[in-house]
Amino acid sequence: MCQLLGMNCNVPTDICFSFTGFQARGGTTDTHRDGWGIAFFEGKGARLFLDHNPSCESPLAALVRHYPIRSLNVIAHIRKATQGRISLENTHPFSRELWGRYWIFAHNGNLTNYEPTLDGSFLPVGQTDSELAFCRLLQDLRQRFPAGMPPEEALHAAIDEFAAQTRRFGSFNFLLSNGDSLFAHRTTELHYIIRQAPFPVAHLMDEDMTVDFSEVTTPNDRVAVIVTKPLTDNETWHPLPVGRVTRFHNGAPVAWQPVKSPPSAEAR
Amino acid sequence: MCQLLGMNCNVPTDICFSFTGFQARGGTTDTHRDGWGIAFFEGKGARLFLDHNPSCESPLAALVRHYPIRSLNVIAHIRKATQGRISLENTHPFSRELWGRYWIFAHNGNLTNYEPTLDGSFLPVGQTDSELAFCRLLQDLRQRFPAGMPPEEALHAAIDEFAAQTRRFGSFNFLLSNGDSLFAHRTTELHYIIRQAPFPVAHLMDEDMTVDFSEVTTPNDRVAVIVTKPLTDNETWHPLPVGRVTRFHNGAPVAWQPVKSPPSAEAR
Numbered sequence: 001m002c003q004l005l006g007m008n009c010n011v012p013t014d015i016c017f018s019f020t021g022f023q024a025r026g027g028t029t030d031t032h033r034d035g036w037g038i039a040f041f042e043g044k045g046a047r048l049f050l051d052h053n054p055s056c057e058s059p060l061a062a063l064v065r066h067y068p069i070r071s072l073n074v075i076a077h078i079r080k081a082t083q084g085r086i087s088l089e090n091t092h093p094f095s096r097e098l099w100g101r102y103w104i105f106a107h108n109g110n111l112t113n114y115e116p117t118l119d120g121s122f123l124p125v126g127q128t129d130s131e132l133a134f135c136r137l138l139q140d141l142r143q144r145f146p147a148g149m150p151p152e153e154a155l156h157a158a159i160d161e162f163a164a165q166t167r168r169f170g171s172f173n174f175l176l177s178n179g180d181s182l183f184a185h186r187t188t189e190l191h192y193i194i195r196q197a198p199f200p201v202a203h204l205m206d207e208d209m210t211v212d213f214s215e216v217t218t219p220n221d222r223v224a225v226i227v228t229k230p231l232t233d234n235e236t237w238h239p240l241p242v243g244r245v246t247r248f249h250n251g252a253p254v255a256w257q258p259v260k261s262p263p264s265a266e267a268r
Numbered sequence: 269m270c271q272l273l274g275m276n277c278n279v280p281t282d283i284c285f286s287f288t289g290f291q292a293r294g295g296t297t298d299t300h301r302d303g304w305g306i307a308f309f310e311g312k313g314a315r316l317f318l319d320h321n322p323s324c325e326s327p328l329a330a331l332v333r334h335y336p337i338r339s340l341n342v343i344a345h346i347r348k349a350t351q352g353r354i355s356l357e358n359t360h361p362f363s364r365e366l367w368g369r370y371w372i373f374a375h376n377g378n379l380t381n382y383e384p385t386l387d388g389s390f391l392p393v394g395q396t397d398s399e400l401a402f403c404r405l406l407q408d409l410r411q412r413f414p415a416g417m418p419p420e421e422a423l424h425a426a427i428d429e430f431a432a433q434t435r436r437f438g439s440f441n442f443l444l445s446n447g448d449s450l451f452a453h454r455t456t457e458l459h460y461i462i463r464q465a466p467f468p469v470a471h472l473m474d475e476d477m478t479v480d481f482s483e484v485t486t487p488n489d490r491v492a493v494i495v496t497k498p499l500t501d502n503e504t505w506h507p508l509p510v511g512r513v514t515r516f517h518n519g520a521p522v523a524w525q526p527v528k529s530p531p532s533a534e535a536r
């Protein structure tokens with residue numbers, strides 16, 4: 001299994017503090033030594049740092065920890081391989097372009113006997129169940145909305161439906177972003193916190209490091225952090241609801257009720 | 269205009285020396301201050317480092333210069349913006365997946381009145397003529413070879429034909445790789461060198477830096493370096509032929525004569 005870390009904000013924010021605790025789990029305080037990666041959206045562009053070495057030993061991780069990249073949406077992943085060998089092409093997050101936007105995806109879980117039909121529009125480069133699911137998701141989205149990005153509600157419904165179909169094959173915690181919203185899906189373990197004024201002094205579990213967010217933020221800042229296991233030992237983390245996709249936008253979950261959506265391509 | 273740097277090798281090789289001279293042109297010895305990027309293939313995986321800050325000031329460029337990433341195929345680019353604002357989404361190289369392989373593309377030049385028809389299978393995220401041409405190239409390739417990657421000769425012919433169609437719109441020096449071969453196309457300026465035993469002592473033009481390649485190689489190593497302007501002042505660089513695509517494989521250009529290829533999708 002792996003661990004996921006995501007951030008969604010209303011103003012571009014750096015993830016140095018949370019990433020410091022998270023990357024320690026890539027071989028120091030935990031056993032996720034089989035590679036790591038992090039993606040930052042900056043406008044419509046995305047920066048993706050991937051390394052198949054343990055994050056605790058990676059000079060690239062040290063750079064990410066110390067070089068503040070401000071972003072509205074970040075997805076990071078540390079890997080403990082289940083399917084697919086330890087190699088760069090099997091390192092999360094994965095990236096593809098759909099509708100002229102980059103999409104970033106990372107998965108924690110294990111899908112078994114998962115053999116979706118692919119039409120060639122998105123094909124996995126590596127051997128993971130995760131990249132396979134990501135390709136199938138994008139194929140479904142393009143098929144359903146051939147004219148381009150639909151309104152956020154319709155997009156949310158389609159991703160929720162895909163998640164429901166796919167979690168039948170196993171554990172399927174994932175983070176997904178198009179740079180605008182961050183979609184989070186939990187089947188086993190995924191927590192979140194909203195940090196906003198009055199900002200806390202937070203202390204990492206995995207390193208003896210404290211940050212007073214009130215010193216590095218403005219009163220209107222709002223940041224959602226989503227992570228497999230809570231990162232701090234003096235804040236209240238909330239478990240994400242199971243069995244539905246949560247969309248984070250501007251640093252908070254968006255209220256949404258699934259409505260009956262049109263049948264999927266496969267069910268038609 | 270911009271500058272391009274590519275490397276194609278028969279054994280995984282680091283590009284620290286060449287990149288040191290190249291990145292100095294991103295604001296120190298030359299004026300290409302509008303962002304830079306570099307992509308390394310490692311197996312089927314690719315690492316892409318992008319920065320819209322000048323490479324001479326970038327902590328990321330410093331990391332790439334000092335952290336030897338060994339790769340068979342590398343493409344780097346420093347930008348002086350012609351079309352598209354200075355932003356991450358307009359920073360080369362660009363990356364897409366086709367046939368379950370990553371493709372990396374960087375362009376030096378300027379295409380005017382270039383408005384190819386896109387069917388939506390690959391769409392630009394930014395506003396550059398370069399990313400537009402890359403999307404159209406991949407669309408053409410997928411249309412022509414829907415069953416997957418064709419033999420290298422057929423692939424070479426199709427890319428050569430695309431280059432011929434596209435250079436009618438302006439200067440179109442580009443580097444393209446799928447991790448196996450590196451394709452280079454010159455309309456105005458592009459040079460290459462093959463380094464192999466007996467290896468030279470090379471001295472950079474842009475920094476006072478010398479490397480004795482015989483100390484860091486084995487006798488069977490062969491490395492092709494392709495660059496807009498020669499990087500060293502004591503080696504003989506060759507201009508690439510104009511008006512045809514050269515394919516580099518295992519550190520050398522592959523002999524190839526264009527044969528009459530089937531008509532393109534557009535001409536049918």
